[in-house]
Amino acid sequence: MTYNWSENRRCAAVLSFDVDGESGILAEDPKMSQRLSAIAWARYGPKTGVPRILDMLKKQSVQATFFVPGYTAELYPDLVKRISDEGHEIGVHGYLHEKVSSLDLIQEETALVKTCDILEKITGTRPIGYRAPLWDVNDRTPELLASHGMVYDSSLMDDDVPYTISTPKGDLIEIPPHWTNDDWEQFAFHMEPKIGSGVIETCAKALQLWQEEVEGMHHYGRAFILTMHPELIGRPARVLMLEKLIEYMRSLDGVWLTTCGEIARYHQKQNLTATMSEVG
Template identity: 35%
Template sequence: MPTEHTPAGLEPWQWPQAHWRGLVDRVRAGRRLAPSAWPGGAPFAVALSFDSDHETNDLRDGGGSISRQSWGQFGARRGAPRILDILARHQTPASFYVPAVSALLHPDEQRRVVAEGHEIGIHGWIHELNSTLPYDAERDLMLRAAETLEAISGMRPTGIRTPSWDFSPHTLRIICEMGLAYDSSLMADDDCYELEMDGRPTGVVELPVEWIRDDAVYFGMNRFAGLRPYTPPEAVLDIFRRELEGAAQEGGVFQLTMHPHIIGARSRIWILDEVIRMARSMNGWFATHAQVVAHVREACDLPHMGD
């Protein structure tokens, strides 16, 4: 069915070149940002992150499943404390991407996150899907989310990870309007790069994610769909280890995404501990996503737009 972005009556193979190039160029990877050195002479960087979705995974879909909400509550009650305890034991900084509604439901958790030296980043209002929203609604939610996180945690977010890594045609424009330093939702490289919008550089750094480096794809569960956990924890650790070793060999960034309600289970939390141990044995530089971006920006001489 034709949309505002699709020429009426034409299939994709019939589109004129100007149309499909325009779709590709809306948001695209620009200059690769690969520092020649990392702080302290470390051979590579380690950027651990946690998406604290909690109850919003169900609330986003209408709030009809008390069971799914309880799973999210487990993330706040047991998962997040276990994660924070391990990070504290290893003195390891990390980034937490928090929907505003999760922060409102669990404000003490966010205060602990910041008090222990970690980063708080934007992760939507209620884990909404940006691609379903008009520009005004998406912008309003992102602004309100940033204000809410700052009011609760005392930290003004400098970066965003869109819920479900769902990036609308308006998302990058709003990121620029808000003056955010970086995004961590896209997948065009292993290492950082500058985002371009409509063929022009934006000054916004992308610290890329990948489903391979996300615990949810291996341990996800939905009893009303065909989604079932299929990968043993040992196999997941092996995948993460190989990604870690590759980053170390190339001198790049090892970025990992986890979720308190998933990785926080007793049978899985040890994966986090092992990843940290392995990365430390390889002399990786542990940093928040914001710290990685700040180093990359300085090392690669990338100013903010308007600087």
């Protein structure tokens, strides 16, 4: 079965950035707040990586989705405002990068609502999208997200096109990511504490891997959702590599390079059209 992207689009692609900042390692171990070197490694993302990424996206006229933990937004409100002001989408990524499967319902709901409030206060827009820290959600999470008006989630790997999850509190659209399309597996290395895959691959290898993925998604008409972390992908050589990936996508016919939010809205509209034609 093929996914209907519209007449002149063959597949979709999203550049998404999880702006973990310090929240990722603090969630692993609160004592990390005293380890200045570990904090500095993580801080590279919001401090150095995001501004460079934003400049490149502006040069390439690409809009992306940035998933931001509430804690990161509180530390860097001006940066979050800049991301939003430059036309990118802001989604929710927990409050302190909590592993959702370790939370009870109240804790999970508190982190979600608190972060939505923080992001809305900074940007003036309430987020419609969610990506769980570590892509780790509970079976109750879709219903919780729908009950708070979230339109989509991007955490589940059981497909490669958007699909609808029906919950008692309404529909939620899933926009599936995958480990293959994640810079963490390619570039995450930290000596102590040990974080990530522990390897540092070359840009050439990551570019080849992701070009192959784009080629496959293009051939089969699917959605290439690339997940990146500014503390990794924001390094100079990797931003150059990401630009080459954008140029590769543009060399193909009918790649819709957009945001998760736009894909979710499109899928909603498609669903509505299908339901109406069934009724008609």
